Amino acid sequence: MPTLVTGGAGYIGSATVDLLVDQNEPVVVLDDMSEGHYDAVNPEARLYEGSIGNSALVRSIVETHGIDACIHFAARTNVGDSVVEPGRYYANNVGEGLSLLNTLTAAGVKQIVFSSTCATYGEPVRIPMDEDHPQHPQSPYGWSKFFMERMLEDFDRAYGTRFVGLRYFNAAGATERRGEDHQPETHLIPLVLFAALGKREGISVFGSDYGTHDGSCVRDYVHISDLAAAHWRALGYLRKGGKSDFFNLGTGRGQSVLEVIEAARRVSGREIRVKMEARRPGDASYLVANAEKAGDVLDWEPGYLEIEQTIASAWKWHLAHPNGYAR
Numbered sequence: 001m002p003t004l005v006t007g008g009a010g011y012i013g014s015a016t017v018d019l020l021v022d023q024n025e026p027v028v029v030l031d032d033m034s035e036g037h038y039d040a041v042n043p044e045a046r047l048y049e050g051s052i053g054n055s056a057l058v059r060s061i062v063e064t065h066g067i068d069a070c071i072h073f074a075a076r077t078n079v080g081d082s083v084v085e086p087g088r089y090y091a092n093n094v095g096e097g098l099s100l101l102n103t104l105t106a107a108g109v110k111q112i113v114f115s116s117t118c119a120t121y122g123e124p125v126r127i128p129m130d131e132d133h134p135q136h137p138q139s140p141y142g143w144s145k146f147f148m149e150r151m152l153e154d155f156d157r158a159y160g161t162r163f164v165g166l167r168y169f170n171a172a173g174a175t176e177r178r179g180e181d182h183q184p185e186t187h188l189i190p191l192v193l194f195a196a197l198g199k200r201e202g203i204s205v206f207g208s209d210y211g212t213h214d215g216s217c218v219r220d221y222v223h224i225s226d227l228a229a230a231h232w233r234a235l236g237y238l239r240k241g242g243k244s245d246f247f248n249l250g251t252g253r254g255q256s257v258l259e260v261i262e263a264a265r266r267v268s269g270r271e272i273r274v275k276m277e278a279r280r281p282g283d284a285s286y287l288v289a290n291a292e293k294a295g296d297v298l299d300w301e302p303g304y305l306e307i308e309q310t311i312a313s314a315w316k317w318h319l320a321h322p323n324g325y326a327r
């Protein structure tokens, strides 16, 4: 039966839609195109342009297509903006997210794969972070995902909605068809590659006095092909009757900001100028996943383990799309 993919015109959603289509899964995409790209939507998937909070539209999509599961990517994702405009973030990610859950439940769709994030953990108290790590988000964005997680648990208890909450670490890289094109871009790898392309003067590194090996922040970069594969496995898990659960998705390896820049220099063969700046409020020092549970339960293993491989895939995409999708 067809799967509804919300946010399927975005970065991770579009790569996941491609994978589902390649697996002969019928897919329907719902995206309000606030951040999505028409050219990112696989032509085999039917695209509905509208909000997840539009219950009449969601109900009609479920009835028309006989939807039995939903992969819910749609959200606003800029952490810094969420601090400045928390109302907008909570309205979209939590308010409209709740409306989506209510509509799906009323329409009988009780299998949901949800895009959560390591931002629900906050500053680590142990490394690597497993799913039982305490959750104390540092931003409204992180809290918005945390609240959705709690609502999913309550929906399971009350209505039998089974879910898989996937807590991604830092999504990165590109496939042959899809790459990263956020407006404005805030993620490290595309910004570093823009510097390599000469689209910006250089890259700012925020903080050189963290308690990491070189003083810059450390993150776990997980490739979007691997994330897409995890969604496919999560869907299979739910369809086989798997119980609701949360899973980290990461490589288990950490790269510092300075290491990412060095790897981008090697991959691109270009000079990348660096400006050292003060720490930014809210940046955790070290976020690396323990993703063993996803391996054990979902049989998921990341294929991209070397940061050079991930950066090389992104570099190829940015060279082919220097102005992003259709611009």
Ligand SMILES: NC(=O)c1ccc[n+]([C@@H]2O[C@H](COP(=O)([O-])OP(=O)(O)OC[C@H]3O[C@@H](n4cnc5c(N)ncnc54)[C@H](O)[C@@H]3O)[C@@H](O)[C@H]2O)c1
Residues within 6 Å of the ligand: 006, 007, 008, 009, 010, 011, 012, 013, 030, 031, 032, 033, 034, 035, 036, 037, 050, 051, 052, 053, 072, 073, 074, 075, 076, 077, 092, 096, 115, 116, 117, 118, 167, 168, 169, 170, 171, 172, 182
């Ligand atoms: N990129 C990362 O590193 C990362 C890490 C952890 C979690 N996530 C989560 O993964 C999901 C996808 O992230 P992404 O990087 O692909 O973001 P993205 O902005 O590229 O994609 C999100 C899509 O959702 C759509 N959207 C937003 N609000 C909507 C609404 N109310 N109704 C319909 N569509 C709406 C946007 O138009 C966009 O196409 C998000 O939920 C994000 O929070 C991303």
